[in-house]
Amino acid sequence: MFIKKRIKQIIVVFLASILIACEDFVEVDAPDYKIIRDDVFSSEETAKSAMTGIYNELFRSSFSNGTQYSVTVLGALSGNLLKNIRETNLTRMEFQQHEITPENTSNLFLWTSAYNMIYMTNAFLEGLQSSEKISSEVKNQLQGEAKFVRAFTYFYLVNLYGDVPLVLTTDYEQNELASRTYSEEIYTQIILDLEDAIEVLTSENQDIRTKVNRYTAMALLARVHLYNQQWQKAEELSSQVISNNSYILLEELNDVFLANSQEAIWQISPVGSGAATTHTNEGNFFIIDPVFSFLASVKLDENFIENFSEEDLRLSTWISYNESLNAYFPFKYKIWNSNEQPSTEYSMVLRLAEQFLIRAEARLMQDNFTGAIEDINTIRNRAGLAPLSNTDNLETEVLLDELMEQRSKEIFTEWGHRWLDLKRTGRYEHIWENNPLWEETDLRYPIPADERIKNPNLTQNPGY
Amino acid sequence: MKNNYSRLKWVALIILGGILFFLSKAAQAATTTLPLQEQEVSGLVEDKNGLPIPGVTVKVKNTNRGTVTxxxxxxxxxxxxxxILVFSYIGFRTVEIAVENNAEINVQLEEDVASLGEVKINAGYYTTTEREQTGNISKVTAEEIELQPVVxxxxxxxGRMAGVEITPGGSNPGTASTIRIRGTNSLREEGNYPLYIIDGVPINSTPVETNSIIGTAGIDxxxxxxxxxxxxxxxxxxxDATAIYGSRGANGVVLITTKTGKQRGTGLEARFYTGVATVPNRLDLLNTEEYLEVRRAAFENDGVEPTAQNAYDLVTWDQDRYTDWQDFFYGGTAETTNANISFSGGSDKTFFRLGGSYFSQGTVYPGxxxxxxxxxNFNLDHSSEDEKLKLNFSANYGVDINDLFWSNSISSSTVLLPPNAPDLFTEDGSLNWEEWAVADLENPLAGYYNRGRTETNNLLSNLGLSYxxxxxxxxRLNAGYTYYESQELMKRPGRSYNPSAGEPNxxxxxxxxxxxxxLEPQLIFNDNFGDVNLDAIIGGTFQENTNSQVRYQGSGYVTESLIGNLDAAERVINASSQTNQYRYAAVxxxxxxNWKRKIFINFTGRxxxxxxFGPENRFANFGAIGAAWIFTEEELIKNALSFLSFGKLxxxxxSTGNDQIGDYGxxxxxxxxxxxxxxxxxxLANPSFSWEVNKKLExxxxxxxxxxxxxxxxxWYRNRSSNQLVGYPLPAITGFNTVQANLPATVENSGWEVEISSLNFxxxxxxxxxxxNFxxxxxxxxxxxEIEQSSYANTYRIGHPVNISLLYRYEGIDPETGLYQIADINGDGSFDYEDRVVIQDLTREYYGGINNNLSFxxxxxxxxLQYVKHEGMVSFFNAGRPTNQRDVVLDALNSNEDYQRIxxxxxxxxxxxNAxxxxxxxxxxxxxxxKTFSLGYNLPGSLLQSFGLRDGKIFLTGQNLFTIxxxxxxxxxxxxxxxxxxxLRTVTAGLQFNF
Structure with a gap:
C-alpha cells in the first residue's frame, strides 16, 4: 500500500512518542492513607504503632469488645448467668437456650473477628521477622506481645469450638482451605507462643495495664495449664504472678474495674473505639439505667443471685437491682455511658483474683489442702466472708464445690468464665440434666454456616 | 407533606390555559418577499406546512461560502x-438546487423520515452511519428522552434498547440505577458498570457514596x-464498537452527546413542566382486626398463654388502634418541576448554545x-475561513442540592410493623421510645430529627481541536477536564435516637x-486507492483520575441549633481522609x-x-475485527429481491478488558x-492479579x-468473560472475607436481539x-x-446463570406438624447447603419494549410498553409471628392446605x-x-407566527401509569x-416554546 512518505513519518513519530510516554505514565505512588507493609516494619516507631493497632482493635473486635457479640456476653448466656429480658431477640435466645443455629450471626461475628485478630498478629509477626531495621530488644518485646495476643485468641476459639483451623501465616492461598486441627495441637501452639512470650517479654511496664508484659503471659499460661490439668505448672506460674508486688488484690471492690487498677493484669482501653464514647461496652450493655430501664436487654439469673449470702460484698457492690423490671444486673462497671476523657474504666481481661483461684484449684488437685484453703480464704476475705471453718474435715469434693462457687461469684460475667468452667469440669451435667433442649453436643458452638460455604473442608461439630 | 392534589391542579390549569389560548387567538399568517437583487440569490426556506425554517445552512457547493437562514x-x-446551492438542516432531507441565473430560489424542505440508514451514529472516536456501521450501536435521540421527568x-x-437492562436503585430521586449491557459479565457486582463518556470525556461510573436516605445504591x-x-x-x-475502548469496553460503552448550536440554528427554546409521583402499588397486608385474630389463634394453637413478654401486641398494646404503615411511610406524593431554557445562534463559521435548567423532585416519604x-451548559463550535482549523468547546455545569435526610432508611421491617403498633410520638411531641422498647422494638422513626444536605457541583468540559x-x-486533540465535588452535612441531634445509645448531638x-x-492526540487519515477507501485513526490516551474523600464527625454540640458549626462541637472524631489516584494510558x-462502499472491513487495536495492577501486569492488548456486506448493492440480489431496499450482513x-477494581489492590x-x-x-493483598478479558462475537x-x-x-452475540477479576470470597480464617484475584472461571453471555422499526402510516x-426491541x-x-474446592462452591453452579439462588426443595405441608416441610436431601436430619438442590434462575428470560409515535x-x-419475563421472590406468609403479614395468610385460619399452622x-x-x-x-x-406515555399538541403555525414563535407545544406525560x-x-x-x-407513577404536564 502506498502512503506518502511524509504521512508515514508523521505517523511513526506520533506513535513512538505516545508509546514511550505510556510506560512511565501509569506509575503511581502509594496513596497518603496507606503505608506499605515493608515500610511499617522499617522503623521501630511504626512497628510499635502496628502493635498499638492490635491493642486498639481488641476494643472493636466482636469477640473481645464486651458487646452483645462478645465472649463475655455470649459465654454468660450459655453459662446460665445471664438471661434475656425479652424472648424476641432470637440471636441471643439461641445462646441462652443452647439451640444455636449455624446461621447465628453473633456466632459468625465471634468467629470472624477472632480470626481477623489472628491474621493481624500473624502479619505483625511476619513483618517483624523479615525486618532488619529494628533492634533485637524492641523486636523481642513486640514479638512477645503479638504472640500473647495470638495465644489468647486461640484459647477462646479452642474452648468455644473445639478443633479449629490452626492458621499461623498470612498466606490466604494456603489458609483458605485449611481443615480443623485437633484441639491438642492448638493447645501445643498456645503454650509454645506463651512460653516464647514469657522468655522475651520485659517484666517492666507494669503501670500501664493495657500493654502485655511477662506477667501477663504467665497469668494466661497459668490458666492454660489449669485447663489442661497441669496442676504443678499452673501453680508455679500463678505463684509468680501473685508474688509480684505490682499486682494487688484491692480491698475496695468498687475500684477493681477502674482504668489501670492495681488488681488488673491486662485490660483493654475504650480509646480503641475511636468514637466519642469512653465507657466500656460491658458497662453499657449490663447496667440498667433507672430512667431507661425499658432499654435493658439482659439480667442476671435469679438462681445465681440466690446463691449469694447477704454479707457477700460482691452482691452489694458488683450487682445491682432494678425495681421496675425486677431484675438484677452486673454492676462491676459503674458507667453506663460517658463521653468524658480520658476513660475512667477499662475492660478487664485478666486480674489477680483469678490467679488466686487458679492456684487454689491447682493446689487442691495436688492434695495441698492448706494451700488451697489459704487461697480460697484470700478471695472470701476480700468479699467480706468468714474464712472456711472446720477445714480439717473437708473433703476434696466439698472444697472443689466451694472453689467453683467462689469462681462463679468472683469472675462472673467476665470473659465467659462460667461457661468454660462448666464445660471443663463436667459440672454442666446436673445443671441441664432435666432440660429437654439440652444435648451433650451443645458444649461446642457450631462452626458458622457461612464459613463452611466458603471452605468445604471445614467439618461441622456434631449435633448441628 | 404538601397537599397531594396541589400539583394535579397545576397540570389541569396548564392544559386548560393552553386550550383557551388557542381558541381566543385568530390565526394570521404574514409572508414577506424580499426585493430582487442583482448577482445575489435570496429566498425563503419553508417546511411542507409553509412555515419558515430558520437556521438552515445554505452553501455554495464545492466552496466554503455559506450562510444560514x-x-x-x-x-x-x-x-x-x-x-449549485446546498440547503441542509437537521431532520430534513438535504436539497441541491442549481442557481441558473435565478435571483430568487425558494425551497421547501422535506422531513427526513425514510433515510434511517443515513442517520449519523456517534461511535466515540469516529462517526459512522447506520447504513455503514460494522458494529452494534443502539441510539436514542433527544425527542425520546427530553420530556421524561427523570433525574x-x-x-x-x-425499555428502549435491545440488550440494555436498566433497573432502578430505588424510588428516591438521584439514586443510581443499575445498568447492564448484554448481561452480567463479571462475578463482581461492582465490576459490571459500563463506561460512560460525555462529549468525549470518560467519567467515573461508580455511584457516589452518601449518608442520605439514598443509601447503599449511591448517587448516580x-x-x-x-x-x-x-x-x-x-x-x-x-x-467492533467497543474494542477501541480496550480495557474499559468489556461492559459496553454509553456515549452521551450534548446539544450544540450548530444542530439547532438560531433560536430560543423554553420548556416547563410540573407533576406528581406516587407509589403505584400496595402490599395486601392484614388490618388490626385480622392481625390480632391471627396472633390470638397462634397462642391458642400452641397452648401458650399470651403475656407481656411474649405477646406485647396482644397484652400491652391498644387492641383497636390501626395504622396503615404503608400509607404512613410511602403514601405521600412526590412533586416534580422542571424548567429549561436555552439559546443558540451563530453564523456560518461559529455557533454557540447556552442553556440552563432547574429541576426539583420530592419523595413519597414523610417529611x-x-x-x-x-x-x-455552554457549547461553542468554530471553524476557520478555510475550514482547516476546527474547534469545539463544551462545558456542562450542574449543581445538585439534595435534602434527602431524616432517617437511615425505610426497610421492610417498618411496613411490616403490627398494625396496632404504638404511636410514634409521645404526647409532648418527642419520639416515643418506651412503648416500643417494651416490645424490644426500635421506634421506626429513629433519626426523625436528622437534617442534612448534599450539595454537588459538577463540571464537565471538553475541548476538541483539529487541523x-x-x-x-x-x-486532532481532544482534551477534557471534569470536576465533581460533593459536600454532605448530616445533623444528628441526640433526641433523634434511643436514649440508651447516649448519643450526643x-x-x-x-x-x-x-x-x-x-488528553487524546489523534491522527486521522483517509485516502482511496481505486475502489478501495481507507479511513484510519491512530491515537493515544493519557488520563488521570484523582478521587478523594474526607469524612469527620463533630460531636457533643451543646445545643441542637449549633450542630454543624464545628467551633461549637466538643470534639471532632472519626476523621479520615483518602486520596486515590488512577492513571491510564493507551495507544x-x-x-x-471498504470496497465501493459495499464491503467493509475494520480493524481495531488498543x-x-x-x-x-501490579508493575508486572500493567499492560495488555485488545483488538477486534468487524466486517459488513451490503448485499443489496449487488446487482444480482437487487434485481432478484426487489422488495428489499436495504440488506446488510x-x-x-x-476482545475487550475490564479494570474496574479498587485502586492499589x-x-x-x-x-x-x-x-x-x-x-x-x-x-489482603495480591500483587499478581490482572485484567479481566471479555471476548465478543457477533x-x-x-x-x-x-x-x-x-x-x-x-x-446474535456471544460474549465470554474470562480471567474473572473478583473480590474472591474467602473464609474468615484467612483473616478477611475477600481478596482481589483472577478466577479461572468463564462467564458467557449470549443471546438474540431484535430491533424493528416501521413507518406504519x-x-x-x-x-x-x-x-x-426484543x-x-x-x-x-x-x-x-475445581469449583468444589473454592469458596464459590455453594454460590454458583456450572452451566447455570450467575444470578441464581440455591434453594431447598419444598415438600408441602407436613401432615403431622402442620408446618412447611422441605426436603432433607442428604438425610442427615439438618438443613444446610447440601440440601439446597433447587437452582432458581433469577435473570430475565426475555424482555423488550414497543414504542409508538403517532401524530395527527x-x-x-x-x-x-415494557415487558419483562422473569421470576421473583415473595415472602411474608409467616402467620403467627409479631409482624404483619400478607392477607393471604388468613386462609390458614381455616385450612392447613397452602399455609402452615398458625x-x-x-x-x-x-x-x-426454610420455606x-x-x-x-x-x-x-x-x-x-x-413505561412512558406522552401526549402533545403543537400550536398551529399561523398562531405561532403571530406571537413570533417558531414552535410551541403543550404536553402531558406519564410514567409507569399501569403495570400488569x-x-x-x-x-x-x-x-x-x-x-x-x-x-413511581408520575404524571406531568408542561409547555414548550421555541422562538
Missing part, C-alpha cells in the same frame, strides 16, 4: 450563476447532567425532602472530590477499509496500561486504626423493506411509527475448574425461614408496564424482595 427563514447569498439520563433509556454520577440538553445517547455493544438541581495538515491527513461531614483530565488505532469478533499495606496511634492491615442481519418503511435488525395529516439473553457460568395534525402521542413457636418460624429459602417463595414476576403482573410484591421489576420498589 434567519428567523423568518430567509437567506441571502452571493453565488455564481452556474453554481439521570440512564433512567430515560429503560450522571445526575448533574441536564436531560434536556442531551442530543443523543449511543450504546456500544459488540467488539419535606427534596432533590433540586440547577444546570448550565487539516494535508488533504487527507488531519491532526452529632454532625457527620462527608466531602468527596473526583477530578480527572484526559489505539482503527483502520476502516494497548492499555492501568495503574490498578455484518459480524465482528474481538496489589499493595500490601497498613492504614491507621480508628483508635489513636495504631496501624493495622485492612485487606453476527447480524439488517434489512430495509418497502423503501425502508420497515427496518429490521437481528443480531405516513400522510400529510397522520403519521404512525412503531419501534420494537432481547433474549442467556447467561451461564461456562466453566470453573397537531397532536402527537408517544407511548412505550403458631408463634420458634420451630414454626424456623419452618417458615422462604425454598422454591415455595418463587413466583412469576413478569410484567407488562406502560401476577407478582404479589410491591414492584415486579425489583422482585428480589417483596417490599422493594423503584418505579
Amino acid at each position: 434567519n428567523l423568518d427563514g430567509e437567506y441571502n447569498i452571493t453565488a455564481p450563476a452556474k453554481g 439521570s439520563p440512564i433512567q430515560a433509556l429503560q 454520577p450522571l445526575n448533574n447532567l441536564n436531560v434536556s440538553n442531551i442530543e443523543s445517547i449511543e450504546v456500544l455493544k459488540d467488539a 419535606d425532602n427534596t432533590y433540586n438541581k440547577i444546570t448550565g 487539516q495538515i494535508l488533504n487527507n491527513l488531519q491532526v 452529632n454532625s457527620f461531614h462527608l466531602n468527596s472530590h473526583r477530578k480527572s483530565w484526559i 489505539f488505532a482503527r483502520i476502516g477499509t 494497548r492499555d496500561g492501568s495503574s490498578r 455484518r459480524g465482528s469478533y474481538g 496489589y499493595l500490601d499495606s497498613y492504614e491507621a486504626t480508628p483508635g489513636p496511634g495504631g496501624l493495622y492491615p485492612v485487606s 453476527a447480524a442481519l439488517e434489512l430495509g423493506i418497502f423503501k425502508d418503511k420497515l427496518n429490521l435488525g437481528i443480531s 405516513n400522510s400529510d395529516d397522520f403519521r404512525w411509527q412503531t419501534s420494537l 432481547s433474549i439473553p442467556k447467561n451461564s457460568l461456562v466453566s470453573y475448574p 395534525k397537531n397532536f402527537s402521542l408517544q407511548f412505550l 403458631s408463634q413457636l420458634p420451630a414454626t418460624n424456623q419452618a417458615y425461614n 422462604i429459602n425454598s422454591n415455595l417463595a418463587i413466583q412469576d414476576a413478569s410484567f407488562l408496564r406502560l 403482573s401476577p407478582y404479589e410484591g410491591l414492584d415486579p421489576e425489583l422482585s428480589y424482595s417483596s417490599t422493594s420498589f423503584g418505579n
Whole structure:
C-alpha cells in the first residue's frame, strides 16, 4: 500500500512518542492513607504503632469488645448467668437456650473477628521477622506481645469450638482451605507462643495495664495449664504472678474495674473505639439505667443471685437491682455511658483474683489442702466472708464445690468464665440434666454456616 | 407533606390555559418577499406546512461560502450563476438546487423520515452511519428522552434498547440505577458498570457514596447532567464498537452527546413542566382486626398463654388502634418541576448554545425532602475561513442540592410493623421510645430529627481541536477536564435516637472530590486507492483520575441549633481522609477499509496500561475485527429481491478488558486504626492479579423493506468473560472475607436481539411509527475448574446463570406438624447447603419494549410498553409471628392446605425461614408496564407566527401509569424482595416554546 512518505513519518513519530510516554505514565505512588507493609516494619516507631493497632482493635473486635457479640456476653448466656429480658431477640435466645443455629450471626461475628485478630498478629509477626531495621530488644518485646495476643485468641476459639483451623501465616492461598486441627495441637501452639512470650517479654511496664508484659503471659499460661490439668505448672506460674508486688488484690471492690487498677493484669482501653464514647461496652450493655430501664436487654439469673449470702460484698457492690423490671444486673462497671476523657474504666481481661483461684484449684488437685484453703480464704476475705471453718474435715469434693462457687461469684460475667468452667469440669451435667433442649453436643458452638460455604473442608461439630 | 392534589391542579390549569389560548387567538399568517437583487440569490426556506425554517445552512457547493437562514427563514447569498446551492438542516432531507441565473430560489424542505440508514451514529472516536456501521450501536435521540421527568439520563433509556437492562436503585430521586449491557459479565457486582463518556470525556461510573436516605445504591454520577440538553445517547455493544475502548469496553460503552448550536440554528427554546409521583402499588397486608385474630389463634394453637413478654401486641398494646404503615411511610406524593431554557445562534463559521435548567423532585416519604438541581451548559463550535482549523468547546455545569435526610432508611421491617403498633410520638411531641422498647422494638422513626444536605457541583468540559495538515491527513486533540465535588452535612441531634445509645448531638461531614483530565492526540487519515477507501485513526490516551474523600464527625454540640458549626462541637472524631489516584494510558488505532462502499472491513487495536495492577501486569492488548456486506448493492440480489431496499450482513469478533477494581489492590499495606496511634492491615493483598478479558462475537442481519418503511435488525452475540477479576470470597480464617484475584472461571453471555422499526402510516395529516426491541439473553457460568474446592462452591453452579439462588426443595405441608416441610436431601436430619438442590434462575428470560409515535395534525402521542419475563421472590406468609403479614395468610385460619399452622413457636418460624429459602417463595414476576406515555399538541403555525414563535407545544406525560403482573410484591421489576420498589407513577404536564 502506498502512503506518502511524509504521512508515514508523521505517523511513526506520533506513535513512538505516545508509546514511550505510556510506560512511565501509569506509575503511581502509594496513596497518603496507606503505608506499605515493608515500610511499617522499617522503623521501630511504626512497628510499635502496628502493635498499638492490635491493642486498639481488641476494643472493636466482636469477640473481645464486651458487646452483645462478645465472649463475655455470649459465654454468660450459655453459662446460665445471664438471661434475656425479652424472648424476641432470637440471636441471643439461641445462646441462652443452647439451640444455636449455624446461621447465628453473633456466632459468625465471634468467629470472624477472632480470626481477623489472628491474621493481624500473624502479619505483625511476619513483618517483624523479615525486618532488619529494628533492634533485637524492641523486636523481642513486640514479638512477645503479638504472640500473647495470638495465644489468647486461640484459647477462646479452642474452648468455644473445639478443633479449629490452626492458621499461623498470612498466606490466604494456603489458609483458605485449611481443615480443623485437633484441639491438642492448638493447645501445643498456645503454650509454645506463651512460653516464647514469657522468655522475651520485659517484666517492666507494669503501670500501664493495657500493654502485655511477662506477667501477663504467665497469668494466661497459668490458666492454660489449669485447663489442661497441669496442676504443678499452673501453680508455679500463678505463684509468680501473685508474688509480684505490682499486682494487688484491692480491698475496695468498687475500684477493681477502674482504668489501670492495681488488681488488673491486662485490660483493654475504650480509646480503641475511636468514637466519642469512653465507657466500656460491658458497662453499657449490663447496667440498667433507672430512667431507661425499658432499654435493658439482659439480667442476671435469679438462681445465681440466690446463691449469694447477704454479707457477700460482691452482691452489694458488683450487682445491682432494678425495681421496675425486677431484675438484677452486673454492676462491676459503674458507667453506663460517658463521653468524658480520658476513660475512667477499662475492660478487664485478666486480674489477680483469678490467679488466686487458679492456684487454689491447682493446689487442691495436688492434695495441698492448706494451700488451697489459704487461697480460697484470700478471695472470701476480700468479699467480706468468714474464712472456711472446720477445714480439717473437708473433703476434696466439698472444697472443689466451694472453689467453683467462689469462681462463679468472683469472675462472673467476665470473659465467659462460667461457661468454660462448666464445660471443663463436667459440672454442666446436673445443671441441664432435666432440660429437654439440652444435648451433650451443645458444649461446642457450631462452626458458622457461612464459613463452611466458603471452605468445604471445614467439618461441622456434631449435633448441628 | 404538601397537599397531594396541589400539583394535579397545576397540570389541569396548564392544559386548560393552553386550550383557551388557542381558541381566543385568530390565526394570521404574514409572508414577506424580499426585493430582487442583482448577482445575489435570496429566498425563503419553508417546511411542507409553509412555515419558515430558520437556521438552515445554505452553501455554495464545492466552496466554503455559506450562510444560514434567519428567523423568518430567509437567506441571502452571493453565488455564481452556474453554481449549485446546498440547503441542509437537521431532520430534513438535504436539497441541491442549481442557481441558473435565478435571483430568487425558494425551497421547501422535506422531513427526513425514510433515510434511517443515513442517520449519523456517534461511535466515540469516529462517526459512522447506520447504513455503514460494522458494529452494534443502539441510539436514542433527544425527542425520546427530553420530556421524561427523570433525574439521570440512564433512567430515560429503560425499555428502549435491545440488550440494555436498566433497573432502578430505588424510588428516591438521584439514586443510581443499575445498568447492564448484554448481561452480567463479571462475578463482581461492582465490576459490571459500563463506561460512560460525555462529549468525549470518560467519567467515573461508580455511584457516589452518601449518608442520605439514598443509601447503599449511591448517587448516580450522571445526575448533574441536564436531560434536556442531551442530543443523543449511543450504546456500544459488540467488539467492533467497543474494542477501541480496550480495557474499559468489556461492559459496553454509553456515549452521551450534548446539544450544540450548530444542530439547532438560531433560536430560543423554553420548556416547563410540573407533576406528581406516587407509589403505584400496595402490599395486601392484614388490618388490626385480622392481625390480632391471627396472633390470638397462634397462642391458642400452641397452648401458650399470651403475656407481656411474649405477646406485647396482644397484652400491652391498644387492641383497636390501626395504622396503615404503608400509607404512613410511602403514601405521600412526590412533586416534580422542571424548567429549561436555552439559546443558540451563530453564523456560518461559529455557533454557540447556552442553556440552563432547574429541576426539583420530592419523595413519597414523610417529611419535606427534596432533590433540586440547577444546570448550565455552554457549547461553542468554530471553524476557520478555510475550514482547516476546527474547534469545539463544551462545558456542562450542574449543581445538585439534595435534602434527602431524616432517617437511615425505610426497610421492610417498618411496613411490616403490627398494625396496632404504638404511636410514634409521645404526647409532648418527642419520639416515643418506651412503648416500643417494651416490645424490644426500635421506634421506626429513629433519626426523625436528622437534617442534612448534599450539595454537588459538577463540571464537565471538553475541548476538541483539529487541523487539516494535508488533504487527507488531519491532526486532532481532544482534551477534557471534569470536576465533581460533593459536600454532605448530616445533623444528628441526640433526641433523634434511643436514649440508651447516649448519643450526643452529632454532625457527620462527608466531602468527596473526583477530578480527572484526559488528553487524546489523534491522527486521522483517509485516502482511496481505486475502489478501495481507507479511513484510519491512530491515537493515544493519557488520563488521570484523582478521587478523594474526607469524612469527620463533630460531636457533643451543646445545643441542637449549633450542630454543624464545628467551633461549637466538643470534639471532632472519626476523621479520615483518602486520596486515590488512577492513571491510564493507551495507544489505539482503527483502520476502516471498504470496497465501493459495499464491503467493509475494520480493524481495531488498543494497548492499555492501568495503574490498578501490579508493575508486572500493567499492560495488555485488545483488538477486534468487524466486517459488513451490503448485499443489496449487488446487482444480482437487487434485481432478484426487489422488495428489499436495504440488506446488510455484518459480524465482528474481538476482545475487550475490564479494570474496574479498587485502586492499589496489589499493595500490601497498613492504614491507621480508628483508635489513636495504631496501624493495622485492612485487606489482603495480591500483587499478581490482572485484567479481566471479555471476548465478543457477533453476527447480524439488517434489512430495509418497502423503501425502508420497515427496518429490521437481528443480531446474535456471544460474549465470554474470562480471567474473572473478583473480590474472591474467602473464609474468615484467612483473616478477611475477600481478596482481589483472577478466577479461572468463564462467564458467557449470549443471546438474540431484535430491533424493528416501521413507518406504519405516513400522510400529510397522520403519521404512525412503531419501534420494537426484543432481547433474549442467556447467561451461564461456562466453566470453573475445581469449583468444589473454592469458596464459590455453594454460590454458583456450572452451566447455570450467575444470578441464581440455591434453594431447598419444598415438600408441602407436613401432615403431622402442620408446618412447611422441605426436603432433607442428604438425610442427615439438618438443613444446610447440601440440601439446597433447587437452582432458581433469577435473570430475565426475555424482555423488550414497543414504542409508538403517532401524530395527527397537531397532536402527537408517544407511548412505550415494557415487558419483562422473569421470576421473583415473595415472602411474608409467616402467620403467627409479631409482624404483619400478607392477607393471604388468613386462609390458614381455616385450612392447613397452602399455609402452615398458625403458631408463634420458634420451630414454626424456623419452618417458615426454610420455606422462604425454598422454591415455595418463587413466583412469576413478569410484567407488562406502560413505561412512558406522552401526549402533545403543537400550536398551529399561523398562531405561532403571530406571537413570533417558531414552535410551541403543550404536553402531558406519564410514567409507569399501569403495570400488569401476577407478582404479589410491591414492584415486579425489583422482585428480589417483596417490599422493594423503584418505579413511581408520575404524571406531568408542561409547555414548550421555541422562538
